[in-house]
Amino acid sequence: DSIEALAKRISQANNLNLKGFLGHAGQTYNCRDPKQIEAVHQEAKSKLVMLTQSFLLDYPGIIASYGDTPSSSICKDFDGITEIRPGNFVFYDLMQVQIGACDSSQIAVAMACPVVAIHPWNFEIVIYGGGIHFSKDRMESDHGSVFGKIIRFSPDGFGTVIPDCYVRNLSQEHGIIKASEEMINQTKIGDLLYVLPVHSCMTANLMKQYLTTDGRTIEMFNPF
Template sequence: MKLIEPTLLLDKNKCLQNIKRMLKKANQHDVRLRPHFKTAQSWEVGRWYREQGVSGITVSSLKMAEYFAKDGWTDITVAFPVNILEIGRINQLAQQIRLNLLVMNVDSVLYLADHLKKGVDIYIDIDTGYHRTGLPADDYEHIDRILACIRASDKLHFRGFLTHDGHTYQVKGKEAVNKIYQQSVSLLHGLKQKYRPQWPELEVSLGDTPSCSLVEDLSGVDEIRPGNFVFYDLMQATIGSCTAEQIAVVMACPVVTKNEATNTVVIHGGAVHFSKDFLIDEEGKPYYGQMVLLTDEGWTEPVEGYLVALSQEHGTVQLPEDVAESVQVGSVLGVLPVHSCLTADVMGHYFTLEDEKIEMMPK
């Protein structure tokens, strides 16, 4: 493969191993894996899951649900609070697939009940500590009102309670992640015990890559919805969810100029390729990626070189002296992304190491 511009490379073998590892863990604890497809956003990668026996998926928008429904997925959860302005899309999808929607207010439920043409499944969004969306687990008055509206409608089926522990991204290590997971499972278990007499088939669903990667026993929930694990990234490695060797994507960026006095190079690779997500080093300085050296088989382990500044198209890389000596204008450096979901999204496609172009969902 001749690399002449910023290119997102995918190691298919690492990706498949990540999928198989998570599926094995789910199966060992009798938990359903409903992977979130917002990371890869690709029919091809989705088919790799299907080949392993996965039948239900998670997406972040109705548009993404439409995209994957066209490739044969028939059980799709949209893990974003329902947007009633998209009722046309909802009705069209509900005619084709088992559509699972997320709600957290009575107004949305009443609107769905009045405007749906075919039935959908409903999850209630529960806030277990992330404080982004969702009802507090002890807001029984609001939950009861939503459930009463669901029960009164022949178009709505209550499937259960759903949460996203995004606050695991703010801690490091197995112990800290496990503590958050156990707190969330306790809250979900309480809801399940309270409402199961009325709704005997209700399920609880939890999704975040740190928990699903680091918690040893996932049997406290009915399904898990991790997404980032398919590629992983530097953020996950910093949390402890993965090793650097399990990161399945790297950005290949041409070197366009070099400053020998400072051991820095400028690469063609900026915010429009990586996004502006960053991590903080031990000195309190931000960095946007870490260097690897590209090889015929893929790439090396990370080296002590970091992407320290970004503008729209430019990236500035600080290299150790020994690596800087070997890097010339016209070289191509590999950069492990901080957040692979956003990097993939802004790139729009990627190439396997076998030079197979994998298209993503159109914008």
């Protein structure tokens, strides 16, 4: 009843039109495998489609706009949906790997962070890359909190995740990497380390521009 009342008020307004209904199955972010994502998607999608169809007679052309990244990555049934609009889908991140929406080889953004200190006695590497660059979104793992993972980099693009190396803590401007002995021995102050973010949306927004693997700079779109 409340949706019908709102639709009626919109139709009576001089400067408003009811375009459609928008759904985002954010509960997929609590999932940990594709089957769970599929179950959440089917329930959310069916409710949105049913709602939209119930208004078609009075509002011809009304649309059903839907999409969260996990559903859009895993699911194939979008019957009745007019458009999908996942956001994190563009880059992916470690959170999406944990959910089961992708694997780490599909993550398309990393932060290049210079090494500012090495503490071999603690198996730690300090980078210039902190909360103002990554935000402080984190994941929990067997190691405790993880704020990012380290990857190899080559002229051809991103490489594999380096085992047993991860960002375990962030301050405002610096991060502490828990590193293996091999990583400690291969790293020197001034090197760039490449960090996969936990939440790429936050990282991309904070940095404002991208540097592609072929050397091009892409500025963030500014509509103002």
